[in-house]
Amino acid sequence: MSVSSGTSLVLRASAKVNLFLRIIKRRPDGYHDLDTVMQKLDLCDLITLTVTDEPGVVLRCPDSDLPEDRSNIVFRAAEAFLAACECEKVGVSITLEKNIPVAAGLGGGSSDAGTVLVGLNRLLGAGFSVADLIALARPLGADVPFFVTDFGAVRAEGIGDQMSAVPSLKDCTFVLVNPGFPVSTRWVYEKYALTMADKDSKLRDSQKKISHFLPYAGNNDLEQITLSSYPEVERLKQGLLSLGASSVLMSGSGPTVFGIFTDEDGGVSTLARQAVHVLEQQNGIKVFVAQPV
DSSP states (O other): OOOOTTOEEEEEEEEEEEEEEEEEEEOTTSOEEEEEEEEEEEEEEEEEEEEESSSEEEEEOTTSOOOOSTTSHHHHHHHHHHHHTTOTTOEEEEEEEOOSOTTSSSOHHHHHHHHHHHHHHHHTTOOOOHHHHHHHHGGGOTTGGGGGSOOSEEEEEETTTEEEEOOOOOSEEEEEEEOSSOOOHHHHHHHHHHHTTTOHHHHHHHHHHGGGOOTTOOOBTTHHHHHHHOHHHHHHHHHHHHTTOSEEEEOTTSSOEEEEEEOBTTBSOHHHHHHHHHHTTSTTOEEEEEOBO
16 A cells, blocks of 8 residues: 555544443453443544654644553554554554543543544555454454444444444433543443352343343443442432433443433523533533534
């Protein structure tokens, strides 16, 4: 493949929320089999990819505390792509501008990694299929495969890599509330595994209950873990309900919670606008307004 040095591509990496999340079982490889519905939102990070003559990956994350080496999933995604397409003489410079809060349950890191795979495929003309990109995404993390697809919403099973498209939500606004502190996804899943130890029968019962699964029935098996250590998350959920949200749930491993508000004919509802105004008066929390993709 022949691509001129300096050729650039700018991409948006969408956040996601889990509209439903059920843990089925823990796998021997340490991952968990899931059943989840994920919805992309128009809250995005901005990624700029630039081809360089210097082989390898250079990552810059201005105005953030994110690492700029292999400990960053974005760096590893670019490395994996370059290795897969055997681009020994080509390098890439990546600038990541963060808008999605980090370690927030919104899939920001996974979205950034998936978007880099998609972007490099386009920029370098590698010609990888979506299935090829999913294969590259799978080792990077459970949510990454979702972000190499162009689906707005999916029902995902396995470790999140067995996906089927479902209708995106429409005519609604998401009000996202982040309490201002991160929660480690690994910690939540490890704590969940300990909490559920010797309760295999309960997991089997859960699997039976989802046989007639309703895609947008709000439930998140990880809430009980995060809420037990971070009661602030429950307070935020109750606050959104009191402000008129029709549905409230913690996304992923948290700690971000979202409220869904029905739109009015002219767009964002008065209730949603009022909720944002009230929430923004509270110290220490971050409030985002987003639409489903």
